[in-house]
Every structure is written in C-alpha cells, then in structure tokens.
Amino acid sequence: MEPVRSKLAVMLLAGLAAVSPALAESVVTEAEEATINTLEPPKTGWFFVKGGWGTAGSSIFDSATGKMIGMIATGRDSDMAIDPAGKVYYVAETIWTKGNRGTRQDLVAVYDAKTLKLLTEIPTPGRLIIGGLKTNFVLSDDGKTAYDYNFDPASSVNVIDLVKRKFVRAIELPGCANLIPNPGVGFSALCADGTLATVAVKGAAQEITRTEPFFDAAVDPIFANFAYDRKRKQAVFLSYTGMVRTAAISAAPAVSEPFSIQQAAGLRAADTKPLDIAWYPGGSQLMALHRPTSTLYVLMHMGEYWTHKQGGDEIWALDLASKKVTKRIPLKDPVNNIEISQDDAALIMVTDRDNNGKVIDAKTGEVKHTIENAGGGHITVVEPM
Numbered sequence: 246m247e248p249v250r251s252k253l254a255v256m257l258l259a260g261l262a263a264v265s266p267a268l269a270e271s272v273v274t275e276a277e278e279a280t281i282n283t284l285e286p287p288k289t290g291w292f293f294v295k296g297g298w299g300t301a302g303s304s305i306f307d308s309a310t311g312k313m314i315g316m317i318a319t320g321r322d323s324d325m326a327i328d329p330a331g332k333v334y335y336v337a338e339t340i341w342t343k344g345n346r347g348t349r350q351d352l353v354a355v356y357d358a359k360t361l362k363l364l365t366e367i368p369t370p371g372r373l374i375i376g377g378l379k380t381n382f383v384l385s386d387d388g389k390t391a392y393d394y395n396f397d398p399a400s401s402v403n404v405i406d407l408v409k410r411k412f413v414r415a416i417e418l419p420g421c422a423n424l425i426p427n428p429g430v431g432f433s434a435l436c437a438d439g440t441l442a443t444v445a446v447k448g449a450a451q452e453i454t455r456t457e458p459f460f461d462a463a464v465d466p467i468f469a470n471f472a473y474d475r476k477r478k479q480a481v482f483l484s485y486t487g488m489v490r491t492a493a494i495s496a497a498p499a500v501s502e503p504f505s506i507q508q509a510a511g512l513r514a515a516d517t518k519p520l521d522i523a524w525y526p527g528g529s530q531l532m533a534l535h536r537p538t539s540t541l542y543v544l545m546h547m548g549e550y551w552t553h554k555q556g557g558d559e560i561w562a563l564d565l566a567s568k569k570v571t572k573r574i575p576l577k578d579p580v581n582n583i584e585i586s587q588d589d590a591a592l593i594m595v596t597d598r599d600n601n602g603k604v605i606d607a608k609t610g611e612v613k614h615t616i617e618n619a620g621g622g623h624i625t626v627v628e629p630m
Contacts, residue, residue, distance in 0.1 A: 283359040284315050286331035287627045289587040292594045293327070294602065295319060295376075295622025304620055308592040311604050311614025315361055318354070322374045324382035326391065328407075329630055332358055335407070337382040337393045339374050353391060353405055367405060369412045371397035373422075377529050378469050379623050380423040383432070386475050386630075392424050392432045402432065404446065416444060416451050423469045425480050430496050435469070435482075437462050441498050459500045460484060465517060468526070468553070472534035472541065475628050481534055481541055481565065485553045486515045487526050489541070491565065506543060506563055510570035517550045527555040530582040530623045535591055535607070537629065539565045542593060542607065544583055556581045556597065562607065574610040584624035596621055 284305075291314075292306045302316040303325055319325050323338035336354040341347045353367040373381060373396040381394040384407070391405040400421060404413040421436040431446035439458030444451050460467055465484045472481045473494070480492045488503040505514035507524055515523040526532070528544040535542065544557025556579030562572040580595035580603075591607040602619030603612050 281360065284361070286358055287327055287334075289627045289629060290590060290592070291627060292584060292586070293317070293325065293625040294594070294596060294620035295325070295624075296321075296600075296620045303622070303625075306594070306602075306604075306616065306619065308586045308590065308594065308604055308614075311616055313616075317356055317361055318363070321376060323376075324378070324393075325625060326382055326384045327625065327627055328358070329384065329386065329388040329628075331627075333364065334358060334361075335382075335384070335391060337369075337372055337391070339372060353393070355410065365410060367410050367412060369393065369403050369405065370415065371395050372403060373397075377623055378423070379530065379625065380425070380435075380469055380471065383424045383426050385426050385432075386428045392426070394422055394424060402434070402444070414449070416446070418442060418444065418453070423471070425473050425494055426475075427494050427496075427498075428475075428478060433480075433494060433498060435467060435471075441492060441500065443496065443498060445496060454497070456498055456500060459490065460488075460503075468531060470530045470532065470623070472532055474534060474536045474539070475630060476536060477539070481532070483526055483532055483541075483543065485525070486517060486550065487524070487545075489563065489565075489568075504568050506545075506561065506570065509563055509568050510561060510573070515550070520549055522547060522549055524559075525550070525552055525555075526557075527553045528557050528581040528583070529554070530584070531557065533583045533585040533593065535585045536587055537589070538591070540571070540607075541565055542583060542585055544580060544595075546579070555579070557583070557595075560593065560595075560605075572607075572610070574605065574607075582621070582624050584626050587626055587629050594619075594624055596624065 290308045293303050295303045303319040305315040326335045334356045351369045351372045355364045393403040395401045401415045401417045421434040421442045423435040425433040427433045431444045433443045439460045440455040442455045465486050467482045478494045482490045487506040490503045492498050492500045531544040533542045541563040543561045546555050546558045560574040561570050580597045582596045586592045593605040593607050596602040600621040602616040604614040
C-alpha cells in the first residue's frame with residue numbers, strides 16, 4: 246500500500262498536468278523515510294500524568310516548557326514506577342484477552358525509557374485492581390525489586406525480581422496496604438489498626454513487625470497517597486483533619502508526634518465535629534513533597550470533616566523542619582492532583598476533574614503553563630537519589 250503522502254503527490258501532479266504540463270514536469274517527488282525519535286533518560290523536571298477515566302496512557306510533560314514529549318502505555322487499571330537508574334519504566338497492570346472480558350492476565354510490563362517500546366512482560370499471579378494510588382506499586386531504592394499490592398484472596402504483596410524479571414512470591418499482610426520501600430529490609434505498609442507494619446524479606450522467609458498504633462482509622466484516617474523521601478528515608482503522612490506525621494523508615498520505624506497543618510499556618514486546628522467549617526486537606530493526590538527543601542505542598546479547601554475528596558482551592562507550602570506554613574497559593578479553580586518537580590525550579594503541576602493541568606511556580610505562585618487534556622490520574626515525578 247502506498248503511503249498517504251505519495252498518493253497525494255500523484256493526485257497533485259495529475260491536477261498540475263491538467264493545468265500546465267510544463268509545471269507538472271518540474272515538480273519532483275521525494276521518497277519518504279521513516280524516523281524514530283528517542284527520549285533522554287527521565288529528568289527531575291518531568292511530570293508523568295496518568296490519563297483520566299477511560300483515557301489510555303501516561304503523558305510525559307517537560308515542566309520547563311509545558312510541552313508533552315511522550316506517552317507510556319498505561320491502561321486504566323495500572324500503576325507505573327520509574328526505574329531509579331532511568332533505563333526503563335515499569336507498569337503493573339491487569340488486562341483481558343477480549344478487552345473487558347475473557348482470560349485475565351496480571352503482569353508487570355517493562356518499557357524502554359528511550360524508545361518507550363515494550364521490552365518484556367513479567368507474569369504475576371494477581372494484583373489489586375484499583376487506580377489513583379501511588380502506593381500500590383513501589384520499587385526498592387536500588388531498583389532491583391518491585392512490591393505490588395494484591396488482594397487475592399486477602400491482603401498480600403507480590404515480590405518481583407526486576408533483575409531476573411520474574412515473580413518471586415506473595416507475602417500475606419492482613420489488614421495492611423499502601424507500601425513504602427524500606428532499604429536493606431524489604432518494605433513497610435500502613436495498616437487499618439493504626440500501625441505501620443514492616444516486612445523484613447529474608448530469602449524465602451519473612452519477618453513482620455509492627456509499630457504501636459499512632460492513628461485511629463475510624464476517627465481520623467490517613468490519606469493513602471502519602472509521600473516518601475528516599476534520601477532521608479522518611480515517609481510523610483497527613484490525616485483527614487490535617488494532622489502531619491513523619492516516620493523514619495528502618496527495620497524499626499519511628500513515627501513522630503503529630504502537629505496540625507492549620508496551626509502551622511496560624512489558624513485553629515480542624516476537628517471531626519459535624520458542620521464545623523475550617524480549612525481541610527482534600528483531593529485525590531493531594532500532597533507533593535519537594536525533597537530537596539523538605540517542603541510539603543498540600544491542597545486545602547474550606548469545608549467540614551469528611552470532605553476529604555473535595556478539590557483544593559489553595560496550595561499550602563509546609564516547611565517540615567520548622568513546622569510552619571511558609572506560603573499559601575490561591576487557585577482560580579479547584580484541583581484534585583498535585584506534584585512538584587524535584588529540581589531547583591520547583592515547578593508544581595496540578596490537574597482537575599476535567600483532565601486539564603497547570604504548571605505553577607512554587608516560589609511566586611505564577612501560572613507558567615496551562616495544558617488542556619493533560620490527564621486526570623495521579624502524577625509521578627523522578628525522585629532524586
């Protein structure tokens with residue numbers, strides 16, 4: 246079959262010949278050559294934005310220009326992780342042979358970071374099908390192991406060897422989810438009983454320990470999309486009322502005493518009383534950690550308790566060292582997802598329920614770029630090592 250451009254050239258020449266034979270003879274057609282562009286290794290200034298409901302792919306945006314530079318094949322029921330070495334992208338996903346039915350396949354797809362081509366697939370026995378959480382599928386700090394949350398038939402974690410590219414085994418972890426890589430140990434996970442469980446993976450065996458309960462999931466739960474700082478080995482948790490906690494991740498994690506983000510802004514703390522209006526955190530991916538400065542950016546809105554899914558009307562910048570809110574950035578329209586580039590530029594990306602995005606300067610609050618149809622899913626950035 247001839248290329249479309251070649252057909253158009255023939256039609257053009259025929260038309261020219263009918264008008265002016267001499268002009269038609271002077272037109273020379275050129276053969277087409279196929280080219281393939283390649284990407285650089287993932288940068289700290291890039292945003293990886295998952296498409297909204299029913300939208301395929303995770304778009305890659307350069308925060309400096311606001312331009313889309315590529316797309317990774319991620320389906321609706323998938324989770325993506327970036328290889329710390331920058332060589333590949335991993336996508337944990339579930340697919341069916343006939344689209345929405347047929348034989349179910351659970352796997353981790355491996356894509357080349359330069360060409361975005363599929364390199365291989367790692368079959369797994371199962372995984373939890375849920376979107377919007379960045380804590381379902383995490384990599385060890387050295388990039389050699391993946392931990393994929395599962396619920397088949399009960400809460401468990403699939404351990405995947407990314408060097409040999411094969412499934413290793415599943416570790417049952419009743420009542421726990423939302424994973425955190427735990428360097429040199431294995432992984433930790435947030436649990437419904439208010440504890441933080443740590444799984445020390447030792448060959449074919451494992452040892453599970455738990456902290457003392459530090460929150461009450463029935464009274465003031467913790468948001469599942471928390472942040473983790475690989476360099477500091479520190480997790481940052483935020484509760485529905487705005488209580489902030491940090492946890493030093495190790496074989497025996499230590500959780501700090503909580504403090505109120507509202508009081509850090511010079512306001513009264515929010516509570517769980519009905520119809521009590523105050524500033525509350527809310528959204529889907531409602532917090533972003535700028536790891537170089539240890540500053541947490543949180544989507545906040547005026548409302549009452551249990552409005553935790555409501556989008557943010559402001560972005561609050563919380564200095565974790567001083568426990569002070571240093572900046573409040575008002576937003577023209579509510580947004581549901583937030584991330585920040587892990588470089589000195591500190592550019593924030595937010596997206597709303599209509600899949601539109603904005604790139605905002607965290608230092609000035611200025612909107613640098615507006616992006617239509619950027620995606621409505623969670624946003625991933627490259628973490629500095």
